[in-house]
Amino acid sequence: MLSTNALALLPPPSTDPAPLPDIADGEEINLLARAAWSDPFNPLKVKFELWENSQPSEQDPEQIQIFLGTVEVGKKVWTAPINANDLFVPIPADRLLEGEHELHYLVTIWSQTTQGSKVFTITIDKNSPLLATDSTLIFPPEVSPPNSITAAYLADPANNDQVLATLPDYSGKKVGDMITWYWGSSDTDIEVVDTLTLEIDDITGVLPPLTFTGDMIRTRGDGKRYAHYQVEDRAGNVSLASERIELQVQAAAAPRNLPRPKVMEASGAGSTVNLDPINARQGVTVEIPKTNDIYPGEKVRVFWGREGKPGYYVSDWSELPTDRLFPVSTAYMPQNMGHSFPVKYQVQLIGGGDEQGIDSETLTVQMNMVQSNGLPYASCASPSVSVSNFPPAGLDVTLELKWFWILPGQYVHIWAKGVSGIQLVAEFQIEPGLMVTEDNVGDTITWKITAEEIAPFKIPSELTLVTVFSFDDKETWMDEDEYRKYFLKLEK
Missing domain, CATH: 2.60.40 (Immunoglobulin-like)
Incomplete structure (x- = not known):
């Protein structure tokens, strides 16, 4: 009988499902997803190619043995010609040991000749991430109980319309771990906020903060809210949910007192004024009244004229000047002669988009026609x-x-x-x-x-x-x- 060492090695085995793609800075080679092996009714399949000179029969069967390292984890015997659909061995989950392994097989054909295969390295991860004993998210002291997340906190330029929470360190963290965090109205809600995936710098340094945006907080409303998180590693092992932290939210913007603007060249008082073209020959100046409801860092823009019509003007967003004055040039004057039109300003909330602003009260300008x-x-x-x-x-x-x-x-x-x-x-x-x-x-x-x-x-x-x-x-x-x-x- 020929010895195994005298024959060339057979091709390496493969797995079905296939391993996850390797990732940069990841230590796990050919990591198998938990779902690939955890279902007892659908075990992992180790697949292989049919070897040469295969002639199994009742008298002279053929067999294959599957090994993780030196441990046999599966076996199959054939007593009749092998069907192409039968070139696999199912491996129960309890035979798949935690860690990195060399997967290979040994074939014994009808002549009792044995032949080994090349190895295929796989990694099996069965351990879920282990959260800290005190796994509660750490919020800034300004919003932590007994304090609350307020509109003023979010509007502060230093906070950039968001709340950042520190993630407690946890055991077994690896590159590719996915953090999912939640924000709900009860301690049983699992409404997702966002996810992030850890990179090498997160593993070797400080874990990144979790961001709760002002938009999300306002959309989900005021009152008691509960925040927590969960960690899922790349294989799909999920940690226990972290402890919930109860937070009081008062983020809805209070009504603003934004009085109507003033056009310095116009005459009259109240909500409607008159503008003589002669007085506007060098353009006009719109004055924003003094109010305590425009906060430091917020931007303002001015609207002049009839929207969509000639002479309509919207200034760029800018911080409120010290003199509270916004010029509107001559180029937007003559088109409005003979018309009544609104003049107003908007206040942009910190972190708001270009089209997100709070309207002031409106001033109506009646602009006369130039004297014939x-x-x-x-x-x-x-x-x-x-x-x-x-x-x-x-x-x-x-x-x-x-x-x-x-x-x-x-x-x-x-x-x-x-x-x-x-x-x-x-x-x-x-x-x-x-x-x-x-x-x-x-x-x-x-x-x-x-x-x-x-x-x-x-x-x-x-x-x-x-x-x-x-x-x-x-x-x-x-x-x-x-x-x-x-x-x-x-x-x-």
Whole structure:
């Protein structure tokens, strides 16, 4: 009979389920998950490849022996050709010893020749993490009983809208351990807050704190709350739950007294004020009233105008200036002329998102339209024109794009009207809507009135050229008035 040592080693075995992937800085090689071996109705399978020259029979059976190191933990015998689905040996959990082992097997074929395999290193972990005798989370003294977690504590910039709890050291901690912590309204609740996985620095140094965010605390409400944690190692062994700590929570933000702002250039008192465009020609200043309900470190932003409309402005979040003043530039003034619109400010809670703020009371601003006599109007070089001697190239109509508060995005509308021989009033468009741009500001624009456009009007008579403006992207136009009309006499 040939000796085992004279034959090449067979391929190493494998396990079903397969081991967990190795992790950086982890000491456990090919760690088997607890679920891979703990179910008595579904034991771990050690699998292997079929060897050469296999011919088992009733007279000459074949067998395989499974070893952890030198200890035999499983065996199977065949007396008939081996089916591919039968290339495994189930190993009961009580045969799988704690620790790192060399898993291998020994085959004895029908000729009584034996042949060993290469080894496959596996690690079996059956021990749960052992929490400290006093496993209670350690909270900062400011919130520990008999104190409470308050809105003021969370709002303090030093606390960053969160509460940090110290995790007591525990026995058997390893890289890959997962800490899960809980926050509930009774000592039996198991509402998860979050999880974290330990890394090498956590094992060799101080365990990381557990974070209870202000958002979570506020969402789960005020009153008595209970915090605890549990540790699960990488194999899936779970510690006992830690001791619960009872905490009193008063985290709901108290109503804020945030009085309406003041627009320093406006006149009037109360919730509605008037703003003369002349007083806002350099922009305006919004003043935040003095109040004890804006806390150090909180940020503020100002809202000006009609949301979604031209001239709407929201300042960036910023800490409240010492003078409590926020400027709003000229660029947001003319679009709001002729409208009533709200002005308010918001206070951003510490740790809140960009869209999370507490609204102040609202100030309504009624902004007048600029006086018409401060605006230009279209005109001709001469106050009269002879129809019989009408300029062949047309009569020039000009307008200089220069006026109070001229900004790109404004519009000019010009038309002419008068008495015709057929109907009481006739009119025609000279400019339906010229947009002011950065390129044409200050230019003198010229249009032409043609002889054909003049032909329907009664001669002699007077043609009226009307100029109106829109400052809000053509949402509204100024009313027609006498200040922006030019009268052209039509003569024979």
